[in-house]
Amino acid sequence: MTSLAPARTAGTAERTAPDLSYLLDHTSHVLRTKMAAALAEVGMTARMHCVLVKALEEERTQIQIAELGDMDKTTMVVTVDALEKAGLAERRPSAGDRRARVIAVTDAGAEMAERTQAIVDRVHAEAIGSLPEEMRPVLLAALELLTTGHLATPEESPAGARRARQA
Incomplete structure (x- = not known):
């Protein structure tokens, strides 16, 4: 005689750890929306800012950036088309x-990169500043350890994983 396990009902899965995926995804999404709104005030996007900053660091191709x-x-x-149209960048021979x-x-x-860097720094400072002072370095150190350690490289998956929403 075989015993049947009781049927599970919806919502009975027991969580054994905090939902790290939700916590990281939600905070990242909200941070991106705050960044997008702040950069939009000067007619820029996070991607435009990124291109300007990376191109200023050293000579880089479009593919490298x-x-x-x-x-x-x-x-x-x-x-890059939008940056060229705005007169902020141009494609040139290396x-x-x-x-x-x-x-x-x-x-x-x-000049715009300086303005947008100040905006990016302000948005980041506001986010970190919302935490109690003693928690700030702990959070940053923990995230740095995750991004350079256990969560440094995405896993290959046959089903694939959807990328987080981009600003």
Whole structure:
């Protein structure tokens, strides 16, 4: 004689750990919305800011900046097109390899990058500042450990994992 386990009803799954996925995804999403709203005040997006900052650091191709900013090719092209139209950046031949095209930031683009960096820093400071002072370094250290350690590299999955929403 076999015993049948009692039927489970909806909502009876027992959580054994905090929902880290929700906590990280929700806070990341809300932070992106706050960042998008703040940057929109000066007519910029987080992607535009990223391109300007990465292009100012050193001579980089569009592909290199796209990889650093985790952008697909189409998104990168549209972003650079918008920066060119605004007079903030332009595509130029590389000084080291005339066949390669790099993203060069104009003087107006460098000024905008300074403005947007101040906005980004303010939004981040407001988020961290909402925590009790003694918790701030602990959170940042823990996130740094996760992003450079256990959660540094995405897992390959046959079903794939949906990327977090991008700002």
